[in-house]
Amino acid sequence: MTEYSGGGDPRRTLELLWGVRERPRRGPKPRLTAEEIVRAAIALADAEGLDALSMRRIADELGVSPMSIYTYVPGKAELIDLMVDRAFGELTPPDADTWRARLEHIARDDWALYHRHPWLLRITTVRPPLGPNSVGKYEFELRAVDGLGLTDLEMDSVVALVTGFAESAARVSVNAAEAERRSGMTDAQWWETVAPVLAPLMDEADYPLGSRVGKAAGQEYDAAVAPGRAFEFGLARILDGIEVLISSR
Amino acid sequence: MTEYSGGGDPRRTLELLWGVRERPRRGPKPRLTAEEIVRAAIALADAEGLDALSMRRIADELGVSPMSIYTYVPGKAELIDLMVDRAFGELTPPDADTWRARLEHIARDDWALYHRHPWLLRITTVRPPLGPNSVGKYEFELRAVDGLGLTDLEMDSVVALVTGFAESAARVSVNAAEAERRSGMTDAQWWETVAPVLAPLMDEADYPLGSRVGKAAGQEYDAAVAPGRAFEFGLARILDGIEVLISSR
DNA sequence: CCAATATAACGTACGCCGTACAGAGTTTCA
């Protein structure tokens, strides 16, 4: 099962995202707030991963029965919307003189965010959450490339390219870390286990480049640093490519 | 729940991937093969998505009891490994004169594959499957950038950048298509529903660029073509950036 | 030809999940 963002009633979800729910005038005093539930859910997802995030676990954590959660939040999909928008609130607008430094800041900030909250990478965003932090993120991303002679469409495409890359590179990195955690083996240890089984099946002569390059990459970087290198390499290439576009204007 | 690739016993998984299981010499004749199960699983995932892919459904489809599947495949994680490697078998090696055309072929071929098999994008690859098609893919990707004066590490980084981008862009595209399917609304229809609710919450003056650029992007492209444009835009920028690197050698 | 043995197929059961629904308790307003 995959967790989806953007599933529920848009009106209710937007009200929750922007926090405009008026305090109820009758009935027992609420013990919780949507805010607290979101905080607990994020803490749980950070600590144990998205698979451990169940309504029952959240309720446990808050000392409340599972169904009480539904008093504050329509369902799990909406809760995830709230978690996503709240996480985006940790991002900081770039503050640098050059467009290149600003885009670098955005990419690195995203990269760090995905490492703090790896569950973000497991969420399938069906429609964007449109909460204050998400639209704020988009706004300062566009500001980073404003006034460079790009069309509106190009500005949108450039920020999508950079943020999409940061997400993609972070996914590789987070998956590598998770691989170690789940299997209890480093990449090197895992390879030592697999290699003798693979050798008789796969004739290295059929894959000369893969054998050579794979070995070189494995020896030069251990798996812990390789994703960081890939991120820096890709970011440099992408910014070079954007520079070609901007210079042509 | 997320589907993981690379979970099970590596030896057994590798034997299945490379198809070296010897026919059992005793006992009742097998009614099925691992191959048939993988085919049925892919058909089901193509048609109804990864969420619909359960051992029970696959067994239904094959006219067999759920637990029989475990005779041929150790578990769901291993089955997913087999599905992934089999899907990669649909990719074709590039055959072009320039490195740029070869990398473009690789990116477009990946893009098309992810659209044929969107479930590939939902799988968290903990360790690579190391089946014949996966290692074959890596081999011809490296061949596309061989002999250009790049180091082994650079070759690896370049193909990772291009294929990672194709995956990332395809994810956006597939999610957009899925959004329409799940909600029964086009992007325009969805926006018409959301806008009046959002307007009183979000002051457009606080988000001048986002409002302007978002509107421009929405009007120029409908959601059905926008991801394709983003793919073409990003691919061009990335190849430009790689060109800068190659020219510097 | 007949056990012994290896394999296939199946039924049952466990502990998870999201959440629909109905009811009980609590606070406020007319």
Added chain:
DNA sequence: TGAAACTCTGTACGGCGTACGTTATATTGG
């Protein structure tokens, strides 16, 4: 002082992956 609005909870349903034990079937060694 009801009535209405609201919170909170227990139960239940249908799904999931798969551990385990049993039965049926095909091959093999004696």
